[in-house]
Amino acid sequence: MSYSQQVFDNLSQRYSYQPEFLQAVQEVLTTLQPALDKNPAYEKNKILERIVEPERTFSFRVEWIDDKGQIQVNRGYRVQFNSAIGPYKGGLRFHPTVNEGVLKFLGFEQIFKNSLTGTPIGGAKGGSDFDPKGKSDNEVMRFCQAFMLQLHRYIGATIDVPAGDIGVGGREIGYLYGMYKRLTTKYEGILTGKPLNFGGSLARTEATGYGTVYFAQEMLKARGDSLEGKKCAVSGAGNVAIYCCEKLYQVGATPVTVSDSRGAIYDPNGIKVDVLKQVKEVERASLTRYAELVPTAKYVAVADYPAGLHYVWTVPCDAAFPCATQNEVNVEDAKTLLKNGCKCVAEGANMPSSIDAINAFLASGIAYGPAKAANAGGVATSQLEMEQNAGMTAWTFEEVDGKLFNIMKNIFLNADETAKEFGVPGNLVLGANIAGFRKVADAMIAQGVI
Numbered sequence: 001m002s003y004s005q006q007v008f009d010n011l012s013q014r015y016s017y018q019p020e021f022l023q024a025v026q027e028v029l030t031t032l033q034p035a036l037d038k039n040p041a042y043e044k045n046k047i048l049e050r051i052v053e054p055e056r057t058f059s060f061r062v063e064w065i066d067d068k069g070q071i072q073v074n075r076g077y078r079v080q081f082n083s084a085i086g087p088y089k090g091g092l093r094f095h096p097t098v099n100e101g102v103l104k105f106l107g108f109e110q111i112f113k114n115s116l117t118g119t120p121i122g123g124a125k126g127g128s129d130f131d132p133k134g135k136s137d138n139e140v141m142r143f144c145q146a147f148m149l150q151l152h153r154y155i156g157a158t159i160d161v162p163a164g165d166i167g168v169g170g171r172e173i174g175y176l177y178g179m180y181k182r183l184t185t186k187y188e189g190i191l192t193g194k195p196l197n198f199g200g201s202l203a204r205t206e207a208t209g210y211g212t213v214y215f216a217q218e219m220l221k222a223r224g225d226s227l228e229g230k231k232c233a234v235s236g237a238g239n240v241a242i243y244c245c246e247k248l249y250q251v252g253a254t255p256v257t258v259s260d261s262r263g264a265i266y267d268p269n270g271i272k273v274d275v276l277k278q279v280k281e282v283e284r285a286s287l288t289r290y291a292e293l294v295p296t297a298k299y300v301a302v303a304d305y306p307a308g309l310h311y312v313w314t315v316p317c318d319a320a321f322p323c324a325t326q327n328e329v330n331v332e333d334a335k336t337l338l339k340n341g342c343k344c345v346a347e348g349a350n351m352p353s354s355i356d357a358i359n360a361f362l363a364s365g366i367a368y369g370p371a372k373a374a375n376a377g378g379v380a381t382s383q384l385e386m387e388q389n390a391g392m393t394a395w396t397f398e399e400v401d402g403k404l405f406n407i408m409k410n411i412f413l414n415a416d417e418t419a420k421e422f423g424v425p426g427n428l429v430l431g432a433n434i435a436g437f438r439k440v441a442d443a444m445i446a447q448g449v450i
Ligand SMILES: NC(=O)C1=CN([C@@H]2O[C@H](COP(=O)(O)OP(=O)(O)OC[C@H]3O[C@@H](n4cnc5c(N)ncnc54)[C@H](OP(=O)(O)O)[C@@H]3O)[C@@H](O)[C@H]2O)C=CC1
Pocket: 164, 165, 166, 167, 168, 208, 236, 237, 238, 239, 240, 241, 259, 260, 261, 262, 323, 324, 325, 326, 348, 349, 350, 375, 376, 378, 379
């Protein structure tokens, strides 16, 4: 049995109750064996056994008072996964499905993604099972303050710098930042994704969605193609999806779908980004509201999706951009996309495709950009925010966006060249995993057993 298989089998027994984490590890370990064979130092130094265990995990009780005066209790976590190449970096997710296993999957992915950005940041993730949906601003504020009351002990500008993820945007980051400052009296860059008037970076809001489109463009360019004139299916309707749609228009493509947790929108004329921003960023409403405002849009509720499929992937498209959440593309969705002529998939969300779906994309030979490469623009721009904060300066939108573009291009080139080096040209899953892994593994060896 191979070294990677042995490690995975042991891990599967130990963490059988953390399916998302095991899925994320399986996706990486099944591609690493050629790199492990090439450099025996990785097995000798037990790098796999070490890299799959977080350096430390904090879990804590978060208690707060709702608008009715009732005490509420949530669970909070921070998984500091790997600091071999820099301070821990990764978002916070507030969603009822959050548990330690989900955050371990996200933190594990973050190690390789952050390494691929070419910047010195380690991997982490955190969050809570708190659901911001339906809560008043004051409730969200009180929750964020209670969360930071615990978290502030473990973070710092050169220790661990959280940011947003599902359910955590500029509003939540602002409340978290205010509480950190109140508790520590320090005004420093301990969070990224901050609002612009207190240390946020221009283009961070746009970065993940824009970066995913830049990555898709690079994949297609290498095949003599482009996004121009392409019809695109996008899932999600949050930060990543909105700015993915916006950039698609800028490069001459047309996004025709978006979705949220209750349903999906299809508009053959193209998604209206200004309306989407109004509905999701300002009103924080469901997509049924979008359908009220845009009469040409068709709304399909989750209950009416075709059996076993996610509606947006049944709409014929040239390119697909999963930008909602994990496992939102199953193998039947993948087959449907391929049958309908989809030639490019670039993942804005983390682990949106099941392992069988990934294998279907790879077998078909289409341009497939895995999440840890294609959505790395968000965290890369967070690192640019850290640089600006450390230098007490602020760069222009064009400067940050230009750096983001170059980072995405370099991630593509690195993953593509690594895939060629290992004899599987075009397999960006293997290319991204090995390229991200080698840098971290080499740093772990150089730093000794600690
Ligand atoms: N923000 C960032 O910079 C980065 C985000 N990501 C990843 O991108 C994805 C989206 O994040 P982001 O846009 O920031 O989050 P948001 O909270 O802004 O938006 C999430 C969107 O996905 C939908 N969604 C969430 N959970 C589900 C579910 N279980 N089923 C169906 N739809 C769901 C939400 O629907 P509803 O509106 O109904 O809640 C919402 O439209 C996540 O996988 C995240 O980890 C990756 C890299 C960076």
